[in-house]
Amino acid sequence: MTTIYLKPKKEESLKRFHPWVFSGAISKVVLDAKHPGDAPEEGELVCVRSAANEPLGVGHWQVGSIAVRILAFGVEALPKDFWHERIRAAYQVREAIGLVRNQKTPNTQNDTYRLVHGEGDWLPGLIVDVYADTAVMQAHSVGMHVNRNEIAQALVDVVPQVKNVYYKSDDTLPFKANISEPKVGYLVESQKSKVESEEFWSVENGLQFRIDWLRGQKTGFFVDQRENRALVERYAKDKEVLNMFCYTGGFSLYALRGGAKTVDSVDVSQKAIDLVTVNVAKNFPKATNHTAVAADAFEYLTAQKNAGKTYDLIILDPPAFAKHRDAVKNALRGYQRINAKAIEMIRPGGILFTFSCSQAVDKEAFRLAVFSAAAQVGRKVRILHQLHQPQDHPINIYHPEGDYLKGLVLYVE
Ligand code: SAH
Numbered sequence: 001m002t003t004i005y006l007k008p009k010k011e012e013s014l015k016r017f018h019p020w021v022f023s024g025a026i027s028k029v030v031l032d033a034k035h036p037g038d039a040p041e042e043g044e045l046v047c048v049r050s051a052a053n054e055p056l057g058v059g060h061w062q063v064g065s066i067a068v069r070i071l072a073f074g075v076e077a078l079p080k081d082f083w084h085e086r087i088r089a090a091y092q093v094r095e096a097i098g099l100v101r102n103q104k105t106p107n108t109q110n111d112t113y114r115l116v117h118g119e120g121d122w123l124p125g126l127i128v129d130v131y132a133d134t135a136v137m138q139a140h141s142v143g144m145h146v147n148r149n150e151i152a153q154a155l156v157d158v159v160p161q162v163k164n165v166y167y168k169s170d171d172t173l174p175f176k177a178n179i180s181e182p183k184v185g186y187l188v189e190s191q192k193s194k195v196e197s198e199e200f201w202s203v204e205n206g207l208q209f210r211i212d213w214l215r216g217q218k219t220g221f222f223v224d225q226r227e228n229r230a231l232v233e234r235y236a237k238d239k240e241v242l243n244m245f246c247y248t249g250g251f252s253l254y255a256l257r258g259g260a261k262t263v264d265s266v267d268v269s270q271k272a273i274d275l276v277t278v279n280v281a282k283n284f285p286k287a288t289n290h291t292a293v294a295a296d297a298f299e300y301l302t303a304q305k306n307a308g309k310t311y312d313l314i315i316l317d318p319p320a321f322a323k324h325r326d327a328v329k330n331a332l333r334g335y336q337r338i339n340a341k342a343i344e345m346i347r348p349g350g351i352l353f354t355f356s357c358s359q360a361v362d363k364e365a366f367r368l369a370v371f372s373a374a375a376q377v378g379r380k381v382r383i384l385h386q387l388h389q390p391q392d393h394p395i396n397i398y399h400p401e402g403d404y405l406k407g408l409v410l411y412v413e
Helices: 082-096 142-146 148-158 223-235 250-257 270-283 297-306 325-344 363-377
Strands: 002-006 020-022 026-030 045-049 055-061 066-073 112-117 126-131 134-139 164-168 184-189 202-204 207-209 240-244 262-267 290-294 311-316 346-356 381-388 406-412
Touching: 002 055, 045 066, 055 142, 066 082, 082 112, 082 148, 112 202, 112 223, 126 148, 134 142, 134 148, 142 148, 148 164, 148 184, 202 223, 207 250, 207 270, 223 250, 223 311, 223 346, 223 381, 240 250, 240 297, 250 262, 250 270, 250 311, 262 270, 270 290, 297 325, 311 325, 325 346, 325 363, 346 381, 363 381, 363 406
Parallel strands: 002 045, 134 164, 240 262, 240 311, 262 290, 311 346
Antiparallel strands: 002 026, 020 066, 045 055, 055 066, 112 126, 126 134, 164 184, 202 207, 346 406, 381 406
């Protein structure tokens, strides 16, 4: 195995279990005698050692400023059953919090959850979401791509529910990486998937969702809003609700179940809007109080405001406005603009659920953007709840970068 030696004192963060080695911390790279090239291959397993030759861990080699993502600390090689053990550890957490469906926890109300949340499950670069019998897997690093078949095997061996593993990494692998194998497709398909025949349903908190990982965004669904959707359900009774950036209608279904008077679902994607309609019809076949509109958020809000429309409860869950640190300034302006438009349309005594899933925008900055929006439109606003990502998106305490979803529930006078 290739050995990466760190400069003196650069071992400190690894000893505190931070899983990244930055390229600037490396003093030399020593290739294995049998190594084919003259540099490590992106994605290969390397052993990291301190200047004093202590083994600090084994991880995936990467090209870029993060040079190694550590998989196992303090070892010289990965244990033989490493992938099975790690997936089992991740599964045990979801079992402990009651999200899975198996003999021990026969939860009939939920079979939709995140099984692997990257660094939060000590598997940097890997995301796995489970939808009923299918696990959808995304590699964010070439190393996870290289190990994809071992991971898929571990998923079907460890998780009783999982029969199929779909790999969906076309948008997530580093675009410069030289990968010739397919980045999408089934790695395991032991049971013909129902997604093609449009008979596939996954259950979240007792609500059924058609999830389309083949054509949908991310892994097919935004599992990270489960708890926040449940909170919308609590506040929805008799309210006129706008679910802006609704995707497949997660918040809309909860609002309908909570007894909303009306729910308007808006998203720019027509495909998403088609799925909202399917999902509402499946769960509330008799509902006449739901409308789904494909429209741009800014244009929709402006047009509605000009028409004098107001709402009791608005949900704003936009896509990440800042994908990188250098985009933060513009993102904050975007958050301010969209929140100002929404706050203006809330009736006195109404509620706004507003979110940011940009990892680069921290909690304080987001709050400041929302504060600026409230001040801009001159409304009195109080914070009722501060929301975040749910339990199946654990934050590794040594890797605070994993804390990405922020939400505020505001009472607007
Ligand atoms: N709230 C959703 C997830 C939202 S993801 C849920 O609970 O599942 C963000 C959504 O914003 C995507 O569906 C995307 O299609 C939509 N979107 C992106 N830009 C938009 C725009 N300018 N106007 C309206 N929707 C937009």
